[in-house]
Amino acid sequence: MYNIDIKNIRNFSIIAHIDHGKSTLADRLIERTGMLTQREMQSQVLDSMDLEKERGITIKLKAVKLVYKAQDGEDYILNLIDTPGHVDFNYEVSRSLAACEGAILIVDSTQGIEAQTLANVYLALEEDLEIVPVINKIDLPSARPDEVKEEVEDIIGIDCEDAPMISAKDGINIDDVLEAIVKKVPEPTGNSKEPLKALIFDSFYDTYKGVICYIRVFEGTIKPGMEIKMMSSGKTFEVAEVGVNTNKHILVDELKAGDVGFVTASIKNVKEATVGDTITDKNNPTDKPLAGYKKVVPMVYCGIYPAEGEDFNSVREALEKLQVNDAALIFEPETSVALGFGFRCGFLGLLHMEIIQERLDREFDLNIIATAPSVIYRITKSSGDIIEIQNPTDLPPTTEIEKMEEPIVTASIMTPTDYVGAIMELCQNKRGIFLNMEYLEETRVVMHYELPLNEVIYDFFDALKSKTRGYASFDYELKGYQESELVKLDILINGESVDAFSLIVHEEKAYERGRNIAEKLIDVIPRHQFAIPIQAAVGSKIIARETIRALRKDVLAKCYGGDISRKKKLLEKQKEGKKRMRQIGSVEVPQEAFLTVLKYDE
């Protein structure tokens, strides 16, 4: 069944904007090709993590092999390679696209093209993929398939004449998609006699087998017992198993040029088999690795601290476990005066950060405090040394700084024209530089901006969502570094600087941010017996000040027989709350304080 000629193999991905129906279509394809019975069919088979299901996005991609008898009477192997649907995971998307010859582009017929539709199309074009457009959600009353087809033709420039019109949800016209894959996606090229050349497009850790690498074989053959080499790291392993993924892992004798499958080789950590790397035969190596390997580097950092000090080791163990599966996550221990012992963690982006924080909470049941996210700043010291910092507390004294640079991204924001004004205001407010604006159609535009990443990670998403009532979509990529007037903003509580609140901000933003944080803190820090000044400072200069009034009354007037049990319950609750407080000097600061300063306010 798996021994099919290379000309009958089709390797493809599905690309789409979030919520346009990627996972639902994947489910339908799997169902229609009979790889799973109805009973085995869980909603959205490919998204296996709970979190993915809840958020409706795919985080860890996988590949699944479908067998399809086409109208021409021949059996085809269709390898569906799922991609993560978010900008944070762009590199992983590009690698899984590199494993394919074609991509199904799903466009929601009620919404048309969105920011990530375009971003993903560009990625697919970079990999020279054949793009197969599919118009989805035609069952909805608000569907306007013809307009959307035109939009796709105008904006992306691909022919939609016979694009399948489907409803993935209701299973309408799914066969059209399968036929389009067979007819339009080119067959793989490659020679199974050549030296091995295989691309790792995904890898994850399995407790029993070690790292499982998902690969696309471009040249040669891979089989158990073979000694393989990871070309970027030079590490060698002996292949234990090769296989393919249908509804379960099925071991096969070998994977040949054109095939998609998995390989295990007693690899201990995903870092030794990173996405994008090329696997070759140790004894008969290929001369050149596949192009496009990049070491993933974190873009966003934050401190993660156990809410209760004794959990430090549990947090470390949890991060280690997550890291085994997530080569992009990095962390190292750090100490904060305010928060005690914790970890500095690096992430691909904001979503990646949120996902890790949520997984710590859900999968490991850990109560953590996360500090404000930061980016990497490049500092040229007067001595000529160049250093990179991501923790505000590492910033050298101003007297030692020659210049500071911050990362800049180019952003595309796709929006109904109604919100152009609001978005311009927002971007301006975020120190954005307007590049240009294109009309997609009469009522929709894409706006291009250059934005400092440090503004994007603050509250940009929330602000954009709220200002456009969720209608705008957003995508960005790192452009480079740019010199900038940055300062370290410190927050002083009762005269003591609290390192966990320190931020690096643009000089012009310091006052606004400082005042904003101080105003929020007076609401979340409970009143004490004494007045507590909350100050924002840049260097030794106080730029904003608020005061938490002294508590003048905290006494229960009435306390008799029946009140005793009630009073004790109240005290118990208060005591529990107090345990979660951080003592900063003589001030008790609740955990929410560290969160509220991150929140967007309208």
Next chain:
Amino acid sequence: MKEISLYIHIPFCMKKCFYCDFVSFENKDNEIAKYMKYLLKEVSLYKEKLKEYRLTSIFIGGGTPSHINEEYIEELLSHIYSHFATSSFMEVTIEVNPGTFDYQKVNSYYKSGINRLSMGVQTFHDHLLKDIGRVHSKADIFESYDILRAVGFRNVNFDMMFGLPNQSFEDIMTDLNIIKDLDLQHISYYSLIFEEDTPMEKWYREGKLSLLGEDEERSAYHYIIKALKEIGFNHYEISNFSKDNYQCRHNRAYWEIRPYIGLGLNSHSNFMGERFWNHSNLGEYYRDIDCGKFPIEAKETIDIKIEIAEYSIFGIRLIEGINKEKFKKRFKKDIESIYGDVIRKHINNGLLEDNNKNIKLTKMGLDLANLVELDFFL
């Protein structure tokens, strides 16, 4: 014989006040006869349990005990006397509201052995009484007061309130001026509490109430302490004041964590290392008694650790504070060996003082007692 106090709850009112979160009903007068019958049954249930005890105080509270016919009270008390031993100095208090009784009713109380009356006055300003949902007027208060005196009660308490909506500092001063001219033995002066699920709390949350600022409210409290002291009242608990020898013995039992039994709907008891409380639902209350069971909804065990915490939390509310000798005698430990750090911390904070005999709240401590009580909770 060991001593014990008895609380009896009468959950009926003419009208429920806006701030009240006690279990009481304003439209259930047809239930009174049945309820009182069950109270008698509940008293009987305790006969065996309390045979080693004698009563040192009885407190009939509510609701409005004076709302119901005096014969019920007579019957109840005589039933109690026939079931339990009593101490020769027993304090028997009943709560009354202005305008709910006449000479005959109070005279009946007197004859039944009630020797202390506690009247819910709150304030002498008609518009303020109306705003908090009281049914009586200033004129009712004076009329009722005259009746008490005519009958011959020598131990009278007024429940007063401050920090009421629309109440000015001057309003509080006039209230105190009126009190000055009366012959009272005891005053409970409460700062208004916004209890959950009361109309008052809802209005407070919605910002609909005009209230004194926190600073003014505290100034009012300090002023009340000073003014009452000038006319011979000793401040002996956060909200309680009395003439010499007229402290409320019943309430002191609560504060000193001595045993008491509560009878009636939702009444609480502290007895033999347990705290328990009765059902607050009439049907369940009746049902248990019908089965010959104590109508108890739930109980908690008080181990020595909790008892020490309770003793300290409630003891510190007394102005005299916690007596170190008494503490040591009761718990066989120095208070410092348990709360040394807490005491030092709050002496430093200015909330506690140590006069070698007692640990007590300072003037500031009276305003921030919760901060100290929280730390006594181990």
